[in-house]
Amino acid sequence: MTATALAPPPRVGRLVDQFELGLDAPICLTWELTYACNLACLHCLSSSGRRDPDELDTEDAKALIREFERMQIFYVNIGGGEPTVRPDFWELLDYAVEHHVGVKFSTNGFRITKERAEKLAATDYIDVQISLDGATAEVNDAVRGQGTYDAAMKALANLQAAGMTDFKISVVCTRHNIDQLDEFKAIADSYGAQLRLTRLRPSGRGADVWDELHPLPHQQRQLYDWLVLNGEKVLTGDSFFHLAAYGDPLPGLNLCGAGRVVCLVDPVGDVYACPFAIHDRFKAGNIRDLGFDHVWKHAPLFEELRSPQTGGACAKCSAYDSCRGGCMAAKFFTGLPLDGPDPECVKGNAEEALASLDRGQLPGSSQDHSHTGTVRNAPVGLTLGATRTRPTSACDESPVAGMV
Amino acid sequence: MLAGDDWRLSPSVSLRPEPFGALVYDFSTRRLSFLKTLRLLDVVRRLDGATEVEAAMRAAGVDDVEWQGYLSALDELAATGVLCKEAS
Numbered sequence: 001m002t003a004t005a006l007a008p009p010p011r012v013g014r015l016v017d018q019f020e021l022g023l024d025a026p027i028c029l030t031w032e033l034t035y036a037c038n039l040a041c042l043h044c045l046s047s048s049g050r051r052d053p054d055e056l057d058t059e060d061a062k063a064l065i066r067e068f069e070r071m072q073i074f075y076v077n078i079g080g081g082e083p084t085v086r087p088d089f090w091e092l093l094d095y096a097v098e099h100h101v102g103v104k105f106s107t108n109g110f111r112i113t114k115e116r117a118e119k120l121a122a123t124d125y126i127d128v129q130i131s132l133d134g135a136t137a138e139v140n141d142a143v144r145g146q147g148t149y150d151a152a153m154k155a156l157a158n159l160q161a162a163g164m165t166d167f168k169i170s171v172v173c174t175r176h177n178i179d180q181l182d183e184f185k186a187i188a189d190s191y192g193a194q195l196r197l198t199r200l201r202p203s204g205r206g207a208d209v210w211d212e213l214h215p216l217p218h219q220q221r222q223l224y225d226w227l228v229l230n231g232e233k234v235l236t237g238d239s240f241f242h243l244a245a246y247g248d249p250l251p252g253l254n255l256c257g258a259g260r261v262v263c264l265v266d267p268v269g270d271v272y273a274c275p276f277a278i279h280d281r282f283k284a285g286n287i288r289d290l291g292f293d294h295v296w297k298h299a300p301l302f303e304e305l306r307s308p309q310t311g312g313a314c315a316k317c318s319a320y321d322s323c324r325g326g327c328m329a330a331k332f333f334t335g336l337p338l339d340g341p342d343p344e345c346v347k348g349n350a351e352e353a354l355a356s357l358d359r360g361q362l363p364g365s366s367q368d369h370s371h372t373g374t375v376r377n378a379p380v381g382l383t384l385g386a387t388r389t390r391p392t393s394a395c396d397e398s399p400v401a402g403m404v
Numbered sequence: 405m406l407a408g409d410d411w412r413l414s415p416s417v418s419l420r421p422e423p424f425g426a427l428v429y430d431f432s433t434r435r436l437s438f439l440k441t442l443r444l445l446d447v448v449r450r451l452d453g454a455t456e457v458e459a460a461m462r463a464a465g466v467d468d469v470e471w472q473g474y475l476s477a478l479d480e481l482a483a484t485g486v487l488c489k490e491a492s
Contacts, residue, residue: 018424023423072418072420100431124432127434
């Protein structure tokens with residue numbers, strides 16, 4: 001998130017310590033509008049593809065927006081799935097703005113036409129984030145699907161032409177794009193956009209490709225050095241706090257905000273501790289039962305997350321104060337204990353535990369909305385890992401994929 | 405240093421009180437920041453475009469030891485556009 005702390009007047013504790021105890025409402029709320037998606041990205045953290053028949057309808061969604069307004073949640077991050085495939089997407093966007101809830105939405109860009117871009121540019125309340133996981137079509141399309149690089153570039157050009165400023169290009173850092181960080185920055189600069197880098201998580205289908213895609217140890221160092229050098233000019237959604245153990249903290253809050261300052265509302269109204277933790281273990285409740293405000297304030301899971309953490313095996317590590325043990329979701333989905341080191345611990349403290357894991361015992365997903373048939377814009381780098389969405393024959397790949 | 409009686413919260417800014425102070429969100433810049441104490445929140449709320457900065461700080465109970473720290477914080481709020489001058 002974009003956040004700055006003001007010069008501290010005397011007698012103030014660290015904000016991080018305050019945040020770990022939780023807030024009256026989340027600072028950063030992600031709302032996934034639908035599990036439906038026109039793509040089938042290999043690393044989709046919500047295993048999206050097909051719409052769930054139980055998704056919130058337009059009236060449910062509007063009631064939730066009004067609740068956000070009452071709770072003074074200033075803005076929400078809308079995602080999916082691909083949120084723009086919902087027929088009422090633009091209606092909900094207008095409704096949120098009318099109710100003083102700003103929206104930043106993530107999209108693959110396929111539906112960001114010239115006309116839409118002009119409407120988006122006309123209000124301060126809306127921000128757009130285009131997903132791009134390679135600075136070249138070759139690297140991007142291997143993960144996100146054939147034609148997705150071109151679609152993203154077209155959306156960026158439309159936004160720029162419409163006069164939109166400071167929209168985001170959102171990159172999930174992988175083994176194959178760490179060498180492209182300068183190129184991503186150049187792309188962002190050329191469109192007047194802001195670059196946002198986030199961490200690959202072993203969540204959803206990300207678990208299937210984690211071993212092939214997560215950055216290697218020397219690449220983590222490369223990423224850290226790049227972030228230190230480029231500092232405030234690049235957004236990170238606070239996702240690399242596990243790298244703070246290299247030395248200096250990175251810009252941002254450097255804490256796991258799950259259930260404390262962050263949460264996720266999924267398409268059927270289930271509330272999870274964070275966007276990377278869509279699993280029954282991290283489900284706090286459903287907005288249809290008690291309302292979002294009640295779930296946020298009183299869910300036993302959230303109360304547990306807001307209670308003082310011991311740090312477990314990490315507490316004796318000299319870097320614990322910097323990295324706080326890393327990402328809860330990354331640990332969980334790789335089968336590691338939650339009070340131990342992150343699978344990508346830069347001190348190498350997770351290596352032994354990872355080596356002795358029984359891979360058959362990984363928690364897996366508790367929901368899966370992946371496409372079961374073929375997808376027009378399927379990932380093209382089939383050597384990257386098995387995908388449930390690969391075309392069964394060459395003929396299943398549309399010859400016009402990416403042309404529209 | 406911030407002074408005068410015409411400072412107020414910018415129209416595009418909202419405050420959300422929290423146990424530690426407040427969240428500050430500027431809808432025009434989409435920038436989030438924090439007021440790190442309840443007293444700073446109190447000062448900011450007293451700046452209504454008609455109250456002297458010094459009077460607002462005194463009324464909120466800012467003491468001499470904390471005075472400069474609070475003035476710096478208010479300066480930063482003005483520099484980032486959270487506070488603006490009335491009718492300017």
